[in-house]
Amino acid sequence: MFEVPYLASSVLATLRRNGGLWFQGLFVLAAVGGAAATIIALGRSRPTDPIPEGLMFLLIGNMVILVVLAGLIVSRYLSIRKQQAQGSGRLTRRFMLLFGTVALIPAVIVSLFLWLTIARGIDTWLGDTVLTLVDEIGTITAESGEQFAAQFEADAEAVADDVDASAGGFQANPEAFETIFSVLATYREFSAAYIIDRNGYPLAIAENMSSPNHYGRPAAEYFDAADRGETVAVLRPQAGYTFALQRLENYGASYLYLARPVDPELFARLDRARAAGTNYRLAQQRSNEIRTLFVVSYLQIVALVLLLSVRLAQEISERISRPIGRLASAALDVSEGRRGVSVPLPESDDEVRALSNSFNMMTRQLDERRDDLVSAREEAEERRRFLETLLVELSSGVIRIDSAGIVTIANRSAENLLDQGQLEGRLLPEVNPEIWSRVEEVHSRRSQDETFINMMTEDGLRHVRLKVTSDTVGGYVITLDDTTRLISAQRQMAWRDVARRIAHEIRNPLTPIQLSTERIRRRYGDKIDDEDGVFQRCINTILRQVSDIGRMVQEFSDFARMPKPTPIRFDLAALITDVVFAQRVVHPDYKFVLTMPEEGLEMLGDERLLGQALTNIVKNAAEALSRRPETDETQGQVSVTVEKSEADGLIQFAIEDNGPGFPEEARDQLLEPYVTAREGGTGLGLAIVNRVIMDHGGSVQLLEPSHGARGAIVKIVLPHSLASAADAEHQPLEYANEY
Incomplete structure (x- = not known):
């Protein structure tokens, strides 16, 4: 519980520290001004008396002072919200609402009694009976005018409908039409009727000769209203007539103008009745000004009391909510992840001090735990990045x-x-x-x-x-290792060792056999009776077979002693052109198609080995054409297509023929040594080609034509140079070249 003397003294001290003297001075000034305005407002004896000039200035001055006082309160409230934590202003708002309600309820009750007293005094001057009489007279006057206007418009519309219905006679028999037109106007008690165009020029006229001229050209806005389908009725009481204007539907851009006389004195009496009502309401309005002045003065006093209550509520709530606001602000900082948050301990030894101390202990413990979590997270993040990098590479x-x-x-x-x-x-x-x-x-x-x-x-x-x-x-966890190149390399090594041994074992006896056979032919060729040629055929057969075996041994030897590429810069386009030209000469019956890019195809590689590999592929394609079925009457064709990709630095070859194609069951093994689909083949040609291409960092694929076409495709992919092949997926393997 707060002690009243201590609370009052502390509140006054706070007021003085925070501009309280200004607030007190302005409050006293506004109170005096409000009382003076009330006395002046009630001091007038008659409702029709003019309002004193100084009263309005006094009320406006009081209003300005009230606005300044409200500004001081709002400024203080915003200052409290800024100094305190977010959300701490709720307590201040509750105090302001409580104090304001306590001050406002009595003021409302008193204002009701005062209002009843003032209203009874004013009603003695201007009673309900007189007000009812004035209102009834005004109502009768208005209804009479409205009834006259409604009847006038109805008659005008009826004449317009009849005239529209008689549109055919307007052109056929104008004289008869004017007679009918005059009868219609007279029947509806119109003194004049005209059919006019947009410029006001009469097209047909029906006038009562005893009546004065009631025609005047209508204004442009009346024509516009008639064009929108309205019936325009205009009263001219000074001229003694009223007229109506309406557009005719069946006469083109024509309008019906109707005039009817009116009594000027009747409308003068109506105007005087309206003026009397207006003067009475003016008097009543001034009586309302008395009420308004009193209400404004009284409301200013009520506002002063309310502002004082709110000001006191601010000061009291600030003393209570400041420590709580600090805790709320600090808690928000902690929720946003800030570290080292603490609140100052209040001077008073109460529950708020204990709460602040507990909060400071909690934040210190949170900082310690957070440091541990951050260290653990950083370590886990480093491990994760390491594992991701490891997996990628x-x-x-x-x-x-x-x-x-x-x-x-x-x-x-x-x-x-x-x-x-x-x-x-x-x-x-x-x-x-x-x-x-x-x-x-x-x-x-x-x-x-x-x-x-x-x-x-x-x-x-x-x-x-x-x-x-x-x-x-x-x-x-599944681990996949591509061992294709490893297995291929192992097979290559094994087969090269086999080829070296076979070449060594076969080459040794071949030379003596060949020399001995030639010596037998020289020594015994003239001595043996060889009328049937058996001796020479046998000798030639032996030498031919020895030569074939020697050629096979040479292929084994070439495969076993495959040299490493010796890179030089050469024109790949010229090399391919020479290869295709050579095969075109050897196989003139077949069609060779060469497609290359127009720009140059310079390459860094072993020209001899690549030429040997490309020659082998093109030669195999041409030889495959001879194994086509006899029923195939199409011309044999070998297509060589070269494409260059600057983006990835690769050159792609596609050698395609329309021969019998690769056997499906052994196509993937044809690049391995001693695997062949050709009768009499050694199975080393494609293996050597594959070895050369791989040593240049490229790859070889054996494919089938698309769309079910017959034939075979050999796809070769090479980098532009051996230097770029160093980073390629297929790096050349090194083998010893001496056996």
Whole structure:
């Protein structure tokens, strides 16, 4: 509970510190002004007396003082809101509402009694009986005028309808029409009737000769109103007539003008009645001014009391709400994540001080816990960034799925290997059922599994090492390693070793066999009777077979002693042109089509090895044309297409023929050594081509033509230079070239 003396003294001290002297002085001045205005307003003896000039200035001055006082209160309120925390002004508003209500209720009750007293005194001057009489006279006057206008408009519309109905006679028999027109005007008691155009020129006239001239050209706005379909009625009591103007529908741009005489004295009496009512209401209005002046004066006094109450409410609420506002502001700072927040402890030893102390202890503990959480989060974030970087740069594909088989993590290598684009959020059974079957096997055995699978991709058949491991949260981690190049390299190494040994073992006896056979032919060729030529045929057969075996041995030797590329800058377009020209000479019956870009195709690589590889591919395509079925009457064709991409720095070759094509079951193995689909082939040609292209950082694909066409396509992709191939996916492998 607050002690009253202490509260009063503290409030006065606060008022003095915060402009209270200004508020007190203005309050006293406004109170005196309001009382003076009330006395002056009640001091007039008659309602018709003019308002004193000084009274309005006094009321306006009081109003200005009230506005200034209200401004001081609002300024103080805003200052409190600014100093206190957000939301702390609610207590101030409640105090202001409470004090204002306490001050306003008695003022309202007193004002009701005063209003009844003043109203009774004014009603003795201007009673309800006189007011009713004046109102009734005004009503009768207005109704008479309205009734006259309504009847006049109705008659005018009736004549207009009849005239529109007689439009045919206006052109056919004008004299008969004017007679009818005059009868219609006379029947409706019109002194004059005219059919006029827009300029006011009469087209037909019906006048009462005993009446004065009642025609005057209507104003332009009357014509506009008639064009909108209105019946324009205009009263001219000084001239002694009223006229109506209405547009005729069946006469083109014509109008009906009707005039009727009126009694000027009658309308003069009506005007005097209206003036009497106006004067009476003026007197009544001045009586209302008395009420208004008194109400304004009284309301100013009530406003003064209300403003004083609100001012006291502000000062009292500020003493209570300031510590609470500090706590609210500090709590808001804590909710926004600010650190080191604390509130000053009040001087008084009460519950507010204990609450402030507890709040400060809480914020210190929150800061300590927050530091621990921030450190842990930063460490976890660093680990996450490290793992993300590792997954992105990892050459192996890594996929993580949850227990439902939905991919939650997949790196770029996995997406490239599976040729599925974005994997995250997709079901693994839909992406690759074979991998999902391995996951189900691991799930049933509750252990990890490692195996090798073959996957068909856009780049051909890929050999992949698959490893599935279950994690600790019910999901699985799948690792995919593309071992295609590794297996191919291992096979290449093994076959090159086999080729080296075969070449070594066969070459040694071949030379003695060839020399011995030639010596036998020289020594015994003249001595043996060879009338049937058997001896020479046998010798030639031996030498021919030895030569064929030697050629095969040379191919084995070339494959085993494949040199590393020696890069030089050369014109790739000229090389391709020479290769195609050579095959065109060898196979004149076939059509060779070469398509290249117009700009140059300079390349950094081994010209000899690339020429050998391209020659082998084009030669194989031309030789495949000879194995077409005899029923195929189309001309054999070999198409060589070269495309250059500046964006990714690659050159693409497509060698296509319309021969029998590659065997479907062995197409993916034709690039391996000793695999051939041609009778009598060694199976080393495409293997050597593949080795040369891979050593240049490129790739070779064996494809089929689209749309079911017959033939084969060899697609070769090369970088512009060996330097750019260093960063390519297929880097050249180095082998020893000495055996």
